[in-house]
Amino acid sequence: MADRLNGTRILILETREEAQFSKLLAEQGAEVVQCPMFTIQDAPDPAPIEAWIRRAIDKPFDDLVLMTGEGLRRIMKLAIARGLDQALVAALARSRKFTRGPKPGKALREIGLEAQQTTEKPTTEGVIEMLGKLDLKGHRLGLQLYPDKDHNALTDALAAQGAEVDAVLPYAYDSKAADANIVTAIDEMAAGRIDSIALTNLGQVRRLIEAAKAHGSEAKLRAGLERTLIASVGPAVSGELAAHGLRTDVSPADEAYFMRPLISAMATALLERKSRTAAS
Numbered sequence: 001m002a003d004r005l006n007g008t009r010i011l012i013l014e015t016r017e018e019a020q021f022s023k024l025l026a027e028q029g030a031e032v033v034q035c036p037m038f039t040i041q042d043a044p045d046p047a048p049i050e051a052w053i054r055r056a057i058d059k060p061f062d063d064l065v066l067m068t069g070e071g072l073r074r075i076m077k078l079a080i081a082r083g084l085d086q087a088l089v090a091a092l093a094r095s096r097k098f099t100r101g102p103k104p105g106k107a108l109r110e111i112g113l114e115a116q117q118t119t120e121k122p123t124t125e126g127v128i129e130m131l132g133k134l135d136l137k138g139h140r141l142g143l144q145l146y147p148d149k150d151h152n153a154l155t156d157a158l159a160a161q162g163a164e165v166d167a168v169l170p171y172a173y174d175s176k177a178a179d180a181n182i183v184t185a186i187d188e189m190a191a192g193r194i195d196s197i198a199l200t201n202l203g204q205v206r207r208l209i210e211a212a213k214a215h216g217s218e219a220k221l222r223a224g225l226e227r228t229l230i231a232s233v234g235p236a237v238s239g240e241l242a243a244h245g246l247r248t249d250v251s252p253a254d255e256a257y258f259m260r261p262l263i264s265a266m267a268t269a270l271l272e273r274k275s276r277t278a279a280s
Helices: 019-028 048-059 069-081 085-092 103-112 124-132 152-160 179-190 203-216 219-228 235-243 259-279
Strands: 009-013 031-035 040-043 061-066 098-100 138-144 164-168 171-174 197-200 229-232
Touching: 009 019, 009 103, 009 203, 019 031, 019 219, 019 259, 031 179, 040 069, 048 085, 048 164, 061 069, 061 103, 069 085, 069 103, 069 138, 069 171, 098 103, 098 124, 124 152, 138 152, 138 229, 152 164, 179 203, 179 219, 197 259, 203 219, 203 235, 229 235
Parallel strands: 009 031, 009 197, 061 098, 061 138, 138 164, 197 229
Antiparallel strands: 040 171
16 A cells, blocks of 8 residues: 555665665655765675685585675675676586575575575574484585675584585675764654664664764664664564664564565554554
């Protein structure tokens, strides 16, 4: 139903899918306030990624675990630049493929492949649980990681199952980007000029906290979030919020961790909040 967000100001933080998210919100009548937080960049040294690609081609992995869609796309970008993309896709087709949530599965389909299994919950714990049910003893396992995350729990669990883990980190975050934008967004929330903040990955939560601390604005951030409906796309984001003592107000129903269900949950919650305010 269109226009469910008329009269609301929704803060979104820069993501790979920012333009699509902004468009969907605007279609519902929201005024979208965008806050660039960091940029995603290729890994500073491509040599380890190229070496991983060549190992995957020379001796295809028994199993491949993809943690993010961005990671596979960055790997393919380098493979194309080196003229190895067709050989890599053929090699990956021979591996059992496992994904952390639906986004890596989408990236696989873009190169004509399918995941054999996807986690029920798009979290590291979900990956550990999914793979824990498999016999990985003696398996060569390719593991695509993502930045700003301690992956020891995952790699230790895989090693304990007897897997030979070959990990690759194909991209990096620019953590210094756009601090001024973050501080401005904090000021807007603290002033009560934002109805809801929509969080779509846990890195956004960390950057908010880090930038607020760096600029002496942590108290203002927490005060602003008290006034603002906090919408989380799923358990990974909600878990990160909780780790910092912050709440989640709304999340998509029925474990549908996507943008449209998130927007629906936000629209319902904001309407209820508006009705309560009008009645008081």
